[in-house]
Amino acid sequence: MEPMWIDNEIVHRHILWPTCGDTMQNVVEEDCPRKGYIRDLSFIDCLAMDKYAPRKHLAQGQKTGDVVIGVATTMQNGKLRCSQLQIVEVRLNYKNGKNVSYSELKNKISGTLAFLGRDIPVSQDYWFLFTDKVASIAEWALNRSIYATKDTKQKKYYKIIRLSDFKSSLNFV
Numbered sequence: 001m002e003p004m005w006i007d008n009e010i011v012h013r014h015i016l017w018p019t020c021g022d023t024m025q026n027v028v029e030e031d032c033p034r035k036g037y038i039r040d041l042s043f044i045d046c047l048a049m050d051k052y053a054p055r056k057h058l059a060q061g062q063k064t065g066d067v068v069i070g071v072a073t074t075m076q077n078g079k080l081r082c083s084q085l086q087i088v089e090v091r092l093n094y095k096n097g098k099n100v101s102y103s104e105l106k107n108k109i110s111g112t113l114a115f116l117g118r119d120i121p122v123s124q125d126y127w128f129l130f131t132d133k134v135a136s137i138a139e140w141a142l143n144r145s146i147y148a149t150k151d152t153k154q155k156k157y158y159k160i161i162r163l164s165d166f167k168s169s170l171n172f173v
Contacts, residue, residue, distance in 0.1 A: 004169045007083045008042035010070035014085070014120055020048035040172055044068040044085075049115045062111040066090040071123065084121040087112050089128045092163065097130060097138025102145035105158065127161050135162040 011017060024041040046064040065087050073082040087109060091100075109126050116122055130138045139160040146155045 003171055005072040006170055006172050007070035007072045010083045011042045016044050020044050046112055063108050065108045065112040084123045086123045087126050091130050094134050097134040098141050100138045100141040102149055125157050125159055127159050129161050132162045132164050135160050
């Protein structure tokens with residue numbers, strides 16, 4: 001995974017930040033007091049979005065993803081360029097990646113996009129974060145699921161990310 005610049009400021013500017021924003025520091029302290037997690041990462045909590053605006057933006061049966069972070073794709077002369085929101089589905093509790101479903105992930109992406117609106121650009125790539133142990137099997141299952149739907153043009157936008165790669169590629173502005 002190439003280096004990634006985290007842009008917390010773009011998340012803080014989103015209209016949902018005051019009601020649905022959180023930091024990894026809070027999540028780590030409340031849910032998972034282990035060392036080594038990314039504490040300075042700000043994100044929009046999609047579960048909080050569900051509570052904040054109950055279903056009025058979503059079609060029947062539609063769900064949302066897990067978190068939305070801010071990323072900048074490049075740095076040039078010490079300045080960020082191309083800042084955008086990045087949808088991340090966190091699947092760290094998966095013990096086996098064989099049951100990854102493209103249609104389920106696609107549903108969550110479209111639900112999250114409906115909530116986010118169009119005020120701030122959203123990346124066309126969608127990230128699915130797995131433990132290193134499960135990531136390869138999850139990627140195989142996702143590819144199989146995409147080919148089964150014959151929606152192969154979308155394959156390039158769905159990225160399985162290993163937790164170790166995610167953590168090692170982060171840079172904060």
